[in-house]
Amino acid sequence: MSVDLLPMDPKQLGDHLLQLRQEQERLFSRLQRGELQSRRLARSVWRVQEDERRRLARELHDGLGQTLTAIRHRIEQIAPHGTPPAAVEEALQLCDLAISETRALARNLRPQILDDLGLQAALQWLTRTAAVDGGPQISLDASGLDNVLDGELRTLVFRVAQEALNNALKHAQAQTIVLRLFERARMLHILVVDDGVGCDTAAALAQGSQGLSSGLSSMRERVRLFGGQLQMISAPGEGAQIRISLPLVDADPASSAS
Numbered sequence: 001m002s003v004d005l006l007p008m009d010p011k012q013l014g015d016h017l018l019q020l021r022q023e024q025e026r027l028f029s030r031l032q033r034g035e036l037q038s039r040r041l042a043r044s045v046w047r048v049q050e051d052e053r054r055r056l057a058r059e060l061h062d063g064l065g066q067t068l069t070a071i072r073h074r075i076e077q078i079a080p081h082g083t084p085p086a087a088v089e090e091a092l093q094l095c096d097l098a099i100s101e102t103r104a105l106a107r108n109l110r111p112q113i114l115d116d117l118g119l120q121a122a123l124q125w126l127t128r129t130a131a132v133d134g135g136p137q138i139s140l141d142a143s144g145l146d147n148v149l150d151g152e153l154r155t156l157v158f159r160v161a162q163e164a165l166n167n168a169l170k171h172a173q174a175q176t177i178v179l180r181l182f183e184r185a186r187m188l189h190i191l192v193v194d195d196g197v198g199c200d201t202a203a204a205l206a207q208g209s210q211g212l213s214s215g216l217s218s219m220r221e222r223v224r225l226f227g228g229q230l231q232m233i234s235a236p237g238e239g240a241q242i243r244i245s246l247p248l249v250d251a252d253p254a255s256s257a258s
Contacts, residue, residue: 027150056112118146119154136174142181167215172196190244198238
C-alpha cells in the first residue's frame with residue numbers, strides 16, 4: 001500500500017499554521033482562566049477559614065474562658081475560709097487547667113495579639129513562646145513590616161512563619177533558629193535558617209503527605225495563593241534554609257483576571 005504525499009500549497013500551509021497557533025493561544029487562555037479561578041476560589045476558602053478561626057478564638061476567650069474564670073471565683077467564695085478541703089483544691093486546679101488549655105487553644109486558632117498589636121508583636125510572641133528550656137535558641141530579625149503589609153498579608157506571613165518555625169523545631173534538631181523578614185524591591189522575603197541535621201530536600205518532598213513534606217506543601221500552597229514562591233535549601237549535616245518571597249502589590253487573582 002502506497003501513500004502519495006502531495007506537497008501542500010504554501011498558502012494552505014500558512015493558513016493551517018495560523019489556525020494551529022490560534023487554537024494553541026485559545027487553549028492557553030482557557031488554561032490561564034481556569035488557574036485564576038482555582039486560585040481565586042482557594043483564596044476565598046482561606047479567607048473564610050481565617051475568619052472562622054478568628055471568631056472561634058474570640059468565643060473561646062470571651063465566652064468559655066470568662067465562664068471558667070467565673071466558676072473558679074465562685075468556688076473560692078463558697079469554700080471554707082483557711083486551708084480549703086482537698087476536693088475544693090482539686091476543683092480549683094482543674095479550673096486552672098481548663099482556663100490554661102482554653103487560652104492556649106484560642107491563641108493557636110488566632111493569636112489576639114496579631115489583631116490588636118500587629119505582625120511585629122505577634123512574631124515576637126511566636127518566637128518567645130516557641131523557645132523552651134533545653135531547646136534551640138530562636139532569634140527574630142524583623143521591623144517595620146506593619147507599615148507595608150495589609151491585614152490579609154499580615155495573616156499569611158504570620159501563618160507561614162509559624163509553620164516554618166514549627167517545622168524547624170520538629171525536624172531540625174538545631175541549636176539555633178533564625179527567623180528573618182525584610183522588604184526589598186516591593187517584595188517581602190522570609191528566611192528561616194537553622195543549623196540542624198539538614199536533609200535531602202528531594203527525598204523529603206518525595207515523602208508525600210508525611211512529616212516535613214506536609215508542612216512544606218502547606219506553606220507552598222498558601223504562598224502561591226498570593227503570587228509568592230517558596231524554596232528549601234538543605235543537605236544532610238548542613239542545616240536548612242526556607243526562603244519565601246511574596247509580592248507587596250495586590251496579587252489577588254480576582255484583580256489579575258480583570
